[in-house]
Amino acid sequence: MSSLVILNVANGVVTGAFFVLMALGLSLILNLSGIINFAHGGFLALGGYIAFALSKYVGFLGALLLAPFLAAILGLAIEWTLIRRLYGRDPLYSLLLTFGLAFIFQDGTRYLWGAQGLPMAIPAFLAQPISDSLFFVTRYRLFNLAIVALIVALLFVLLRHTRFGIRIRAGTLDLETVAALGVNVRLLRSFNFGVGILLAGLGGVLAAGQFRLDPTMGDDYLMPSFIAIIVGGVGSLGGTVLGGLLIGIATGVTTVYLPSASEAVMYVMMAVVLLIRPRGLFGEEGMMS
């Protein structure tokens, strides 16, 4: 009984790790630029498909290194040509634009790679179970967790100790002052957007290895990521990480005891948080209004 609980909590953490990658990227872009990137799920799927195409030549690990950067370059191109025009305008327009992009992405990946799910081959040493007693947990899940933990740690170091990171954090609080101090805000926003897409692309490659490739795969992560941001508190990246993990664990545990409610549980969490602590667990007062 208790080992079953531990197992499902562990499973939930692995699922939550995907939510964390996706939600962190969304959160970065939302905090600095005030844009909800609906196309984020599309970038996630694209990262996975690019890795699928590359893995024939450079193998899974090579694709894991390259694909997120290629997705980020495409993200930067879209930021330069389209999204940049909408900074400072009514948020309605950036919502609609990224909504349209999400449609185009989904249709595009379906057109290029087909609507059928594609399996992504992972290296044999990762496909093995951890041990004989834990035969249902593959090493790949641990590998996923390790990568996500490493990336999240790197991101926090970047935000805390590099010039760019400090500017991003300052811009989240007061972009006007940051601009007045002579910081190139355009470049800052582009860089920040690129980092966000990089995280989505990485999530796509990892998810493709664990599940499979599917043009709508990003959709499954979009709502949990929104909820992770709201539950964790808008404006707090640490809160987003915690929110993602909490939702993953809650979903994992309910899948066992009440499978039909596994999708509903996160909405209940969001409703409870909004009732008891509207700003979210780590949110600043006033960030959400």
Next chain:
Amino acid sequence: MSAVSLPWPKQLSHRPLWVAVIWLALLAAPYWMPLAGGYTALGTRVLVFGLAAMSLNFLLGFTGVLSFGHAAYFGLGAYGTGLVLKFLAPSTPLALVLGMLLGGVAGALLGALIVRRRGVYFAMVTIAFGQVFYYIAFRWHSVTGGDDGLRGFHRQPVDLGFATIDIVNNTIAFYYFVLGCFAVAVGVMAFLLRSPFGRTLLAIRENERRARYLGIPIEQHIWLAFVVSCLFMALAGGLDALLNNFADPHEIHYSRSGDLVIMAVMGGMRSFWGPLLGAAIFVVLEDYVSSLTQNWMSFIGLLFVVVVLLFPRGFLGFLQQERKV
């Protein structure tokens, strides 16, 4: 939401001639649409989504809050109407009213949770809560039919006491039935917008802080506007279910909420009738383009991008601006 520096077009609803033209066109639609290559059911669909987009615009354009989860209330109306017809009573008006109430009550409960949010956060919370109903429709197979949608119900003739209207087989009669519902709903919304309540909503849209300093209870007003919007959205959903004799879970998915917002924005969200124009363009394009190509989604995505970049104030706003220049 309030910082709009460009002048917005004058309200079309203040020009009696235009309003008369719109109503005449709607009244005569079953007779002129076939000449333009349309058919009656397409006209009914335009009315249904026109009502949906206008209900959404009550919030979006006139109260100034960004609701992105309105497909949920459309779906609640559709499923509510369908379930009443299937399990409760074979009465079209009763089914519509109960469907409307289902959407209205859900809107009232969730609305109370979200009225303090603004801007993108309002959008985020509304879209996330909207998805709950998608999962319910999708998962509760024994009641809702799951992925296959709700089937097994049919619209019933409407008994007026002195006469019975056959809306079951006569598609033109059904068009006029929908037009009647549309007229009542649109009339109520127009009346509300001209009332002190509606004027207060405009004040909140233009400058929320100033309205608050004037002592207006902002949250109550936004909540009420949300409920009104959800009620009529659910009515539109119920009419859609009657039109198709079918309730579709995909109509509740959040991507449908985006379609509703683009209808309102494309037509012109600062004018009362703009969303009807947007819905007409959207529905006719959907009908035409999806018969030509598999890649309807790319097409609609491009439409979103084009509207945002070139026609941010919608076609009506664009036309008005051209005339001034």
